[in-house]
Amino acid sequence: MSEQVGKQKKKLTRKQLIKTWLTWISFAQMNYNFERLQGLGYCHAMTHPIKALYEKSEDIKSALSRHLIFFNTESTWGSMIVGITCALEEENANNPDMDPSIINNVKTSLMGPMAGIGDSITQGLVKVVLLAIGIDLAIQGNALGPILYVLLFTLYTVGLSYILFFQGYKMGKSAIINLLSSNVIDKATDALKIMSLMIVGGLSASMIRAKSALVFTLGKTVVEIQPILDNIFPKLLSLGALFLAFYLLKKKEKSPTYVLGVLFVVGFVGTFLKVLG
């Protein structure tokens, strides 16, 4: 009885948790490399809970070594895994019967799914919508374009990773299993696809510049093609350029570099033949 009272349960303070989260979202990829990817960044973030939870030098050594393994995920959504790991380390420090290898098993099994969700939402949707707004303003010479883009994107990365980190810590390892089994993510991704596709359509009209320079002479009248096209179907050539790129990328499975080459050829040959201008 007295022994149990003397062995007070170790618990991470809010300050220590915030430090861990902040280190993760700041330095996860400082030493990004092909061998371990975010491995060292992960260990760096975990130094805060390790220092707080372990006193014996043996425990510190094995905990540090543990967190240097290969790790790679999307850092914003992956914050949740760091939160879960904090909860697991806490458990490990209090429970001598726990097998610490569980910690790395959880990390390794969760990094893939979180990267999948994170990459498609952060890079495929959030970035695109915010970039579209930013480019639209910047192309008119408005400095608010890049400023708004950076502010809103950072609000997303900081805000979301904070929420997910603490959710992960609170729920422990059941956290992501809960999230993955509900179809909230699927539904949100689908809905955001609709929004993104509309934006892609709008962008193809406003950002791809393609104009015909063709001119026909019928007797004494000179007929320019572009104004006629503008009357029938404005931006038809822009849409055509988009479908050419899309066709090569998706249906022919060509690399972006190949498509870039094709666009260069079209641009140069088109200009020399006075078809495009």
Place this chain on the structure above:
Amino acid sequence: MSLFFTAFLVALITWFVATAMPMFLRWSCYFGGPLVAGLVMGLIFGDVTYGLKVGATIQMAYFGLIAVGGALPSDLALAGYLGTALAMSVGLEPSAALTVAVPLGALGLLCFNARMTLNAVWVHKAETYAKEGNIRGVKAMNLFASQLFPILTYFIPSFITIYVGSQGLVKFLAYVPDVFVKALSVTGGLIPALGIGMLLSYLWKKEYAPFLFIGFILSAYLKINIIGIAVLGASAAIFFAFQKEKEVV
């Protein structure tokens, strides 16, 4: 500003965004590199409007770029910050800036891959510190040692590009025939099709194809800007999310 100082500043920014900037900021400043570079380089070169136009034009080509699992199709720090600076230092038209930025972005992959390979050294060093229980040593590897190779692979090439490259490019441009410059500008207009096309193939879902055309018509015929289309798109997205929920129940 002297050319030496400008080159130094541009190289410093390129390196910082590429590898040293805190990750939560790097999400926006790296993937939106050219857009942000437009403002930053505009301030450095003293012409913000010009900078913004150059940056935004370059950004369009990289619009749909997605990096998965540490693999990148092009380096956005070089294409963005160095590309915008180089285009501005020789006074290129915004529409022709892409032809400078795209090759730099491709070359940038060399810088990226070099440091991704070399930086593995520091994990091994950190492993030695971990075995000694040296927390401070592990931290130092991640925070400071990690930046040694990026300075070699990002800072130095960027500095040389601006300090030497811009003068060479000016001389070179004087000999280029007009039709060539015109062709560059036409190609620059077409390149956004690649970025948007990459994004489209990522998002593509047959059932949702009509929304692509709705977005196109809203812009081409009705001249609604992107913010307007984004709000309409969000409304449609929310509407369909609830519609689907009803079907499930």
